[in-house]
Amino acid sequence: MKAKTSQWTPKPDPKRELEYAEKLAKMIRYETVSYKGQIQREKFLGFHKLLEELFPLVHQHLEKTEIDGSLLFYWKGKRSDKPLVLMGHQDVVPAEGKWEHEPFSGDIENGRVWGRGSADTKCSVMAFFQAIEELLAQGVTPEQDVYLASANTEEVAGDGCPKLVEELTRRGVKPYIVNDEGGSIVTEPMAGVKGNYAMVGVLEKGQGNLKIIARSNGGHSSYPPKNSPIVRLSKFVVALDKHNPMRSKMNRQAKEMFQNMAPYGPSWMRLLFGNLWLFKPLLVKLMPSISPQAAALLRTTVAPTMQTGSDGLNVLPQEATLNLNLRYIPHQNMEESNEAIRKLAAKFDLEVEVLDAYPSCAPVDAHSDAFQLVESVIQEAFPGLPVIPYVMTGGTDARHFQKICDACIRFSPVVYGPAQMKGMHGLNEYLDTVSLPGAVDYYKLLIQRNA
Numbered sequence: 001m002k003a004k005t006s007q008w009t010p011k012p013d014p015k016r017e018l019e020y021a022e023k024l025a026k027m028i029r030y031e032t033v034s035y036k037g038q039i040q041r042e043k044f045l046g047f048h049k050l051l052e053e054l055f056p057l058v059h060q061h062l063e064k065t066e067i068d069g070s071l072l073f074y075w076k077g078k079r080s081d082k083p084l085v086l087m088g089h090q091d092v093v094p095a096e097g098k099w100e101h102e103p104f105s106g107d108i109e110n111g112r113v114w115g116r117g118s119a120d121t122k123c124s125v126m127a128f129f130q131a132i133e134e135l136l137a138q139g140v141t142p143e144q145d146v147y148l149a150s151a152n153t154e155e156v157a158g159d160g161c162p163k164l165v166e167e168l169t170r171r172g173v174k175p176y177i178v179n180d181e182g183g184s185i186v187t188e189p190m191a192g193v194k195g196n197y198a199m200v201g202v203l204e205k206g207q208g209n210l211k212i213i214a215r216s217n218g219g220h221s222s223y224p225p226k227n228s229p230i231v232r233l234s235k236f237v238v239a240l241d242k243h244n245p246m247r248s249k250m251n252r253q254a255k256e257m258f259q260n261m262a263p264y265g266p267s268w269m270r271l272l273f274g275n276l277w278l279f280k281p282l283l284v285k286l287m288p289s290i291s292p293q294a295a296a297l298l299r300t301t302v303a304p305t306m307q308t309g310s311d312g313l314n315v316l317p318q319e320a321t322l323n324l325n326l327r328y329i330p331h332q333n334m335e336e337s338n339e340a341i342r343k344l345a346a347k348f349d350l351e352v353e354v355l356d357a358y359p360s361c362a363p364v365d366a367h368s369d370a371f372q373l374v375e376s377v378i379q380e381a382f383p384g385l386p387v388i389p390y391v392m393t394g395g396t397d398a399r400h401f402q403k404i405c406d407a408c409i410r411f412s413p414v415v416y417g418p419a420q421m422k423g424m425h426g427l428n429e430y431l432d433t434v435s436l437p438g439a440v441d442y443y444k445l446l447i448q449r450n451a
């Protein structure tokens with residue numbers, strides 16, 4: 001059997017591209033870096049003023065609520081039984097290093113908008129505001145209630161979004177669909193799978209930070225004792241690397257993702273993933289050693305991130321520490337993964353402190369009406385673009401909505417090629433302007449088709 005091919009590529013529309021790129025550029029020029037533990041309300045109020053200038057009709061017709069710099073807008077529909085929440089965060093990560101275009105320049109050049117936030121994720125915020133601006137100009141009243149939720153602490157895992165969820169809970173709102181960032185239109189999502197694909201996030205892993213502590217009563221570095229703190233930590237981290245205590249398994253979401261993608265891949269991929277009944281055990285065993293990305297889809301990952309020892313060149317530490325960042329998978333969730341770490345740590349006489357942790361989210365059912373609505377809107381907005389439900393290894397604010405919504409769908413309707421994947425949180429972030437009209441159309445359709 002021949003491989004299927006993905007047909008869709010974004011269509012140039014210079015006039016709309018420029019109009020949207022200019023709005024996005026202004027949003028980029030207003031620096032909205034968030035820092036852990038800081039509210040910075042004034043800075044974000046300034047950004048809201050800019051939004052008001054860019055999207056006047058939204059501000060005239062929707063009810064706006066501001067909570068410590070995070071935003072919630074309410075657009076009353078004809079009915080309220082299937083509320084839609086469109087999400088995207090206002091804040092960005094800091095921009096260090098030397099950039100081709102200054103990180104807050106918002107330069108528009110050769111079909112690109114440059115700057116921090118262009119891809120993550122002022123593009124989607126611009127696009128859903130613009131979508132509503134245009135629908136209002138046409139005199140549209142949505143069939144269902146629409147909410148816009150934009151937190152200002154996503155990048156620092158702050159409490160901006162939880163406060164918005166609290167407010168919606170207080171109002172008794174149970175969203176039918178929450179559409180946040182996460183997935184996107186990805187070019188070559190797996191090596192050998194050519195073309196563009198709508199990768200729609202249906203499962204978000206949990207996350208935890210663990211501190212591993214080794215203690216001793218010090219001693220002199222001129223006659224070091226056996227198994228001093230750093231030695232024990234080192235043995236532990238080597239053991240962790242050699243005999244990973246996390247179980248690999250291909251859950252339903254990963255399986256559906258591979259099955260949906262395989263027909264577009266090279267022949268070996270079509271053979272293996274087209275016959276999972278036969279090859280699944282082999283794949284689960286082999287994939288983690290071939291690719292770290294694949295491993296992350298199949299098991300809880302453990303990444304050593306920070307270390308401390310003593311303060312002196314010739315001082316043995318009384319306490320040495322090692323930090324681990326974990327991403328939990330549902331089949332070995334927070335408690336169980338942390339326990340596996342504790343068990344291993346105990347062998348080396350180490351203590352484990354959980355600094356912060358939350359479990360993986362309940363997956364979105366890719367066969368549910370809500371998901372299928374999103375799928376049909378993607379097909380209408382981007383004809384020929386294959387839709388692939390996918391397992392996300394990163395975190396989003398959407399997880400806070402899990403308690404009031406069963407369909408927290410993670411999808412930004414813009415094209416992320418390799419440059420965007422590298423640029424987000426890195427150097428030289430930019431977005432191709434050709435992505436923008438489709439993104440606006442996607443949100444317009446989603447609002448109108450949610451009847």
Ligand SMILES: [Zn+2]
Binds near residue numbers: 089120154
């Ligand atoms: Zn983001």
